[in-house]
Amino acid sequence: MNFNNQKNQEFRILDxxxxxxxxxxEGYRKQLFNDLYRKNGGKMATARKLGIHxxxxxxxxxxxxxxxxxxxxxxIPIRILKKIIEPHNQIELEKNILSxxxxxxxxxxxxxxxxxxxxxxxxxxxxxxxxxxxxxxxxPYYANTCKILRGQFxxxxxxxxxxxxxxxxxNTTPVIYFPKVITDILSYIFNITFTYPDRIPxxxxxxxxxxxxxxxxxxxxxxxxxTTNLAICINNKNFLKxxxxxxxxxxxxxxxxxxxxxxxxxxxxxxxxxxxLKRSYMEFQKKINFSxxxxxxxxxxxxxxxxxxxxxxxxxxxEEKIIEILDVKPSTTMDLANKLFFTMSGILPHLxxxxxxxxxxxxxxKNKIIWDLA
Numbered sequence: 104m105n106f107n108n109q110k111n112q113e114f115r116i117l118d119x120x121x122x123x124x125x126x127x128x129e130g131y132r133k134q135l136f137n138d139l140y141r142k143n144g145g146k147m148a149t150a151r152k153l154g155i156h157x158x159x160x161x162x163x164x165x166x167x168x169x170x171x172x173x174x175x176x177x178x179i180p181i182r183i184l185k186k187i188i189e190p191h192n193q194i195e196l197e198k199n200i201l202s203x204x205x206x207x208x209x210x211x212x213x214x215x216x217x218x219x220x221x222x223x224x225x226x227x228x229x230x231x232x233x234x235x236x237x238x239x240x241x242x243p244y245y246a247n248t249c250k251i252l253r254g255q256f257x258x259x260x261x262x263x264x265x266x267x268x269x270x271x272x273x274n275t276t277p278v279i280y281f282p283k284v285i286t287d288i289l290s291y292i293f294n295i296t297f298t299y300p301d302r303i304p305x306x307x308x309x310x311x312x313x314x315x316x317x318x319x320x321x322x323x324x325x326x327x328x329x330t331t332n333l334a335i336c337i338n339n340k341n342f343l344k345x346x347x348x349x350x351x352x353x354x355x356x357x358x359x360x361x362x363x364x365x366x367x368x369x370x371x372x373x374x375x376x377x378x379x380l381k382r383s384y385m386e387f388q389k390k391i392n393f394s395x396x397x398x399x400x401x402x403x404x405x406x407x408x409x410x411x412x413x414x415x416x417x418x419x420x421x422e423e424k425i426i427e428i429l430d431v432k433p434s435t436t437m438d439l440a441n442k443l444f445f446t447m448s449g450i451l452p453h454l455x456x457x458x459x460x461x462x463x464x465x466x467x468x469k470n471k472i473i474w475d476l477a
Contacts, residue, residue, distance in 0.1 A: 233325030
């Protein structure tokens with residue numbers, strides 16, 4: 104595999120890992136094995152040359168396996184096809200593939216081959232590095248509360264063909280399950296891991312600008328936060344360093360990587376993150392932005408707050424505006440700050456003063472404070 108930035112890279116079937124299993128069209132499969140038998144002098148000689156049992160090669164040729172009068176389709180391991188197919192013949196092989204899968208689990212039907220670099224491909228990789236999981240022996244999934252992001256993820260998966268997938272809510276967050284063969288292929292050809300990732304695909308640094316942007320947008324959609332600061336949190340310092348370098352290539356300035364302790368039931372853990380510098384917010388919005396609707400809105404408010412000309416305002420005027428807003432409907436601290444173009448730390452003294460004067464009341468709801476008129 105030769106990566107460069109002159110054209111879209113293509114990943115052909117023989118570039119895939121040995122964990123891939125393939126179901127072939129009947130006519131092509133029969134012809135393939137008949138030609139092989141003639142070349143090697145029979146089934147037994149072919150089985151011996153491939154290092155497999157005679158029963159196995161019969162199963163691969165027939166395309167099914169029969170157990171207790173139950174007939175099931177049988178796939179061929181790609182490691183066998185790598186011994187049979189010459190690289191110059193793999194285009195014909197790709198045209199005759201009905202499905203690909205891992206040893207068991209969901210399949211990709213009518214796969215689109217070769218796999219090509221695209222914005223969607225890098226978005227899939229990014230989402231899996233962010234809010235995905237691909238543990239050994241388990242069906243991989245992407246988890247996100249945002250319906251728009253889940254919908255786009257399913258759409259991007261179709262780059263591989265007709266991809267089997269389903270959605271569940273195992274705890275509180277909706278999860279998209281999809282074929283393990285996809286994460287097997289991506290982790291292999293890009294030399295990355297989706298479980299406790301420690302690096303991004305190195306090909307990104309040589310990839311087209313739009314691919315860098317697609318990767319970063321997906322990652323900030325999952326792992327980015329935008330309240331008083333625009334930041335990203337990933338608990339691997341090397342991973343964050345590479346993200347900083349990718350942002351630097353797009354002329355977006357970032358702060359230092361910080362390690363912040365926080366308490367859990369299992370003791371103290373650390374959050375590793377860095378901020379986008381406020382002077383780069385506009386550049387971030389123009390070049391990357393978010394797909395997540397709430398984060399798009401919050402970034403817009405953050406830009407208005409950062410760019411407002413009047414840095415200080417009369418406290419009485421501000422508090423009157425707070426009362427006007429709450430007279431219409433109760434609001435969270437963040438909503439009030441956004442509407443008045445304030446930071447969280449900037450608006451809290453005003454809310455505290457009104458609360459002490461018993462003009463406002465506050466209620467806790469799902470870790471949010473809701474403010475209302477007393």
